[in-house]
Amino acid sequence: MNFTRKNTKPIANSRGGNVDRRQTQKKKESTLDPKLFEKKAKPSGQQGFRTEKSFEDLQLSPKVLQNILAKGYQTLTTIQEQSIVPLLEGRDMMAISKTGSGKTAAFLIPIIEHALKDPKNYTALVVTPTRELALQIEEEFKSLTSGLQLYSATFIGGTNINSDPAKLSRKLQVIVGTPGRLLDLSDRKVLDLRKVNTLVLDEFDRMLDMGFVHDVNKLVNRIGTRNQTLLFSATLEPAQKKLIDGLLNNPVEVKVDSGSGTNENIEQQTIRVPEGKDKFEVLEGLFQDPEMEKVILFTETKRLADRLAKKLNQSGIKSGQIHGDKSQNFRNRMIDEFKSGTIRVLVATDVAARGIDVADVSHVINYQRPMTMDAYIHRIGRTGRAGKVGHAITFVN
Ligand code: ADP
Ligand code: MG
Secondary structure, eight states, X not given: XXXXXXXXXXXXXXXXXXXXXXXXXXXXXXXXXXXXXOBOOOOOHHHHHEEEEEGGGGOOOHHHHHHHHHTTOOEEEHHHHHHHHHHHTTOOEEEEOOTXXXXXXXXXXXXXXXXXXXXXXOOEEEEOSSHHHHHHHHHHHHHHTTTSOOOEEEEOTTSOGGGHHHHHTSOOSEEEEOHHHHHHHHHTTSSOGGGXXXXXXXXXXXXXXXXXXXXXXXXXXXXXXXXXXXXXXXXXXXXXXXXXHHHOSXXXXXXXXXXXXXOTTEEEEEEEOOTTSOHHHHXXXXXXXXXXXXXXXXXXXXXXXXXXXXXXXXTTOOEEEEOTTSOHHHHHHHHHHHHHTSOSEEEEOGGGTSSOXXXXXXXXXXXXXXXXXHHHHHHHTTSSOTTOOEEEEEEEO
């Protein structure tokens, strides 16, 4: 991973002086060099994904082991190999590992073992930047704890808050949620954050950026003393070092294959729209390739996401869209339809860039250059997951 990243901040296109109105009203253009989006995949496949170490070697509770094996996990991934043991020992951790490398189980398995030791007094809080990611983490927790009588619930915006207190009336070992809703429940005194023993910030660099840090600080202050704090992401923001240090107590730092940031299993290419040719037609043409089976198409704006989904459907390419203006029910339905293959294309804003794990996404397409390298890394990380090969195509012009 390159920690001295350049170009992470968009540069305004107006340089003062005689800028005409049309130009100032235009959406900012990414200034990232198109060359950054070209890279042949060096697929190391399952080899780079899995280690030789088997879950049997970890001395987990028999039922947990059984659930892990039932999910088809045989050997640990690299991040799992490096983090599970120190987490079982109770250490704090900051872990950086590529998209799709199994970070969720890396933090959930130790949480489950701690919870089993003292289920009445154990609470882990997992905080995520998006609702979909929160739901997905709880789903993984449920599958790993099947038959264990450990309980979890997810608290996210866009859902009826009046149904949350009932969920909190029973002892929950794992609470997953997005910051706004968690704070809301804490304000209403139905969620007692002081009981949290383990705090996880998934996608922590996002959780600590300007959009979330205020809420996260509030949550952290209300939690107060805790046993463990875990930070997981694929990317690291050097400017956050102080914040990170303030959250962690004598942490273990794990950085897996700190190379380029992007996952080697993803083949990355760019497309330049020939002059006089319509960009949408070029996009549409791509779908003649039957290999473009399950595609996430990223756009910078919600409006464009709506428009592209509509136009693709009109062209007979089954598409749906996901962005912040859609109801949570709609968003969930789109993810389900995308997973099941009812729709071939999910047109998305960055709300779907982080954490979302849909099996076998064949391609990620950026309809415009993303504004930052981190946004790019996370977006294309929706493909090439779990040791599979993926493709990323970025429109540049
Ligand atoms: P990350 O958070 O690093 O992006 P995830 O935790 O979402 O990655 O995991 C990516 C995919 O890999 C998921 O589909 C998950 O079920 C799968 N996975 C995780 N651990 C293993 C393992 N040990 N063996 C096989 N597959 C795994
Ligand atoms: Mg993740």
